[in-house]
Amino acid sequence: MGRRDRFFIVITTFNRAGYLTELLASIGELSPAPDGVIVVNNASTDATADVIAGAAERFAALSKPVPVIHQELPTNVGGSGGFSAGVERALAEGAQWMWLMDDDVTTLPDAIESFGPWMDKYDALVGRRYDASGAPFFWQHNFSSFLGVFLPARGDVFAHGNEFPTNVGCFEGMLVHADAVAAVGLPDPRFFLTWDDAIYGWLISLTRPVVYVNAFVLRKARAQRSVDLGIRHLNDSSDLSRFYVMRNRGLVAGYLRAHGRFNRAGFALGTALTAGKELLRLVAVERTLRGSSKLWAGWRASRPLLADTDWKPMPALER
Template sequence: MSTDRHSGFFLVITTYNRSDYLEGLLASAAALNPAPAGVIVVNNASTDDTAEVIEASRAQFPVPLIHHLLAENSGGAGGFCAGVERALAEGAQWMWLMDDDVTCVPDAIGAFAPWMEKYDAMVGRRYDAAGGPFYWQNDFSAFLGFPLPVRGDVFATSDEFATNVGCFEGMLLHRDAVESVGLPDPRFFLTWDDAIYGWLVSLQRPVMYVNEFVLHKVRAQRTIDLGIRHLNDSSDLSRFYVMRNRGLVGQYLRVHGRFNPLGFALGTALTAAKELVRLVGVEKTLRGSGRLIAGWRESRRILAATDFEPMPALRHKP
């Protein structure tokens, strides 16, 4: 890796019809010190004024601001796939991935710098919309195909925590990690894509959760604290894909020889139970449970396919 740890550092932002959030994020990205080498905004075929917001921001941006427009909405997974591919084409050495409903802490790149000397896959911390720490400390169980919460403060004795999942709201990746695993899988469309991507990276190299606050959540979410984990509100679209994508999770486990039918079935039941608790506890309704059933049925079709191929690893070009 380069001795200049800021060299080739790109932000990769995925957005869809949330120009108000995007405007705030771009303003915070423009204020980063040190500055990145460039910012790529993947516009998932937005129908609002997203294009105009990007163009207006470009005129005042201190580094190249690239508007990567997709012909159709490919979801967060497809957006990050396209964004990472574009970043690699632009010569990125580091790619900091994020959704549009966050803002950057001004010294975030400098905060990452010491960790970039040691690791090439990491997730920084986030503040929630109220300014407190945003909950994230999952550990992926290959037996269940399900992320388990970690009890207690993972930073109680160290400023780094070895994890085996990713989070595309703040994950930082070196191109070596990306090229060894391949691009994020757009077939997920929404949810599970980052968890599985982080797991795939962790099979080859460390993935670290580091005690550096680098992002602010700006979209307030309803949430409940279950003690060992938190649950935020969701949507019918997310509910469908969280169950549907169990099929893709199972296929990736199979590829790597980690698929246990009984464990995976239990993990699927836990996924459904978590979403039902989310519905009742956070959203105070059972409406939306039909989308869970529809997603589960689709997951069975995906899991039954015998022609599944993972995303291919990438190779260095001369």
């Protein structure tokens, strides 16, 4: 098997049949084509199942047929649970590479070829994205284990080359090799939503490089309200995300402890910074403080996780 063989796309979707239709149509235009597509359906109640069935029929008729696997879950387990199930299924199907993405993006036709030069060197890549208007989408961070948060990198990270070494991941376009997955285990479904990809990238970075590459591979299909802060953009959010961004601080702490990187004072400061960022997002982007109660509820929900002395990280996989 060659280094670039068995390239699978893993999508997690929930009640976004319209966006999923656009994404699957764009995947049908990829050249070269992937070796398989796994769509994890998080118990959607709209026309998602019909969209997947239609794509499976069209992809089967391509000059190089591409299997579309509908992984339907009985309950909504969130983005993290969906990616955990999708990566597990991809490995069972013999995937060597897994390109992870949400349902509200579209792929660029030459995306897989664009990844090619880096697939021979690295096991974890994040490509660039355009936003819904066609402008470059901001994503350039490094994770601070002292604070337990990811911080924006200043300036043009590609000013002196086409690779930016990072230590965080993003499940809106992260490409991972099966070897990297085996080293750290499946994505942790306990996050449900938010922090899961950042921690997954950090875990991989402890064993091998994670690289943000100067290749545009995706376009955001869903327009978002945002504000430009100079060193980064803040996009709109949701009450569900606000709850989990605070609740999952407990899981972030668990991973830091498991790897001997937890600093109580630094982590407390990072939690305060996280809450402050979300309050700023509410005021600057959404023009309201309605939703701030979800931050408090999430922080309270994080306390039992922080106090759980029996908590264990996801286990490595056998290869």
